[in-house]
Amino acid sequence: MKKERIVRSIAELRALIRSTGLRSTGPRVAVLQRLQQAITPMSHAEIAEALEPAGLDRATLYRNLIDLTDVGLLSRTDHGDHVWRFELRDQAHGQTEQHPHFTCIDCGEVECLPDTSIEVSAPHQSPRAIKRHHFEVQITGLCDRCAA
Amino acid sequence: MKKERIVRSIAELRALIRSTGLRSTGPRVAVLQRLQQAITPMSHAEIAEALEPAGLDRATLYRNLIDLTDVGLLSRTDHGDHVWRFELRDQAHGQTEQHPHFTCIDCGEVECLPDTSIEVSAPHQSPRAIKRHHFEVQITGLCDRCAA
């Protein structure tokens, strides 16, 4: 998905973390810094591997991913393949940046789709969240590479 | 989601299982019988609890759910909350019956939406699977009860 990428300096990331009430620590800055380079949501394993050099603890990473999600800096989703993935929420718009994700049921690759690509209509009895557009959409199928 | 429910007798279920090449066994019939009563996809834990009286083994249940999925009698999906859920595939139409699912991010309740409730358009670079309508859609958000 094309979007103007907002890249924050370390100092900005530290301020961002503090603004949520959390303390700014090495592991947290590292996680945000890595995620702001990511073009798709990353799994715990992928983040752990990327931050390998820092040698940070698995449990610490899990706790930080959850904490950062709780305060709204990250979103945590399962795209249909039973893997948690984390994505930086774009704070620039002051709200969740919603766009559908396409996940390959074979290779697990995740693709961000333009948020215009999906139209959800809300029939009679459907949840109010749908009418208010407060929802996330995950689409699963075979990606072009795996389908070939 | 409203649909004419197809209820099969035990004998019919046994024949259905055999028609896939699998042997008809107590656990397998029990699983199918339970799932054809289900109004939404069920997790392994839910099925296990429902079949508690039969006292059937966890591993056997897991294996059967996978086997029945492999031969196409069930579908296995993760609705965004990191829980595998199994659903009887309707063989009456000779194909996967596709409809979007709405899963509450709070209570985990799953709701089936009419397949007309979602319109996915396929822009330029999107996966071919989308253009061909070979995909599943999961929507997550707060259900009415949890939003209240």
Added chain:
DNA sequence: ATCTTTTTACAATATAGTTGCAAATACATA
């Protein structure tokens, strides 16, 4: 510089799902 609270890092513990295998069962064939 000091103090209090949060966070880390390690280990221990849960939870979900899988695998190995002997005994039991399904079902094809006689």
Added chain:
DNA sequence: TATGTATTTGCAACTATATTGTAAAAAGAT
């Protein structure tokens, strides 16, 4: 209906993923 063979079950052991307890370390307020 009995018999033989391949599949399936049930138990236990195991793996992977995720969570929790806690003493020591670090953050940030004073």
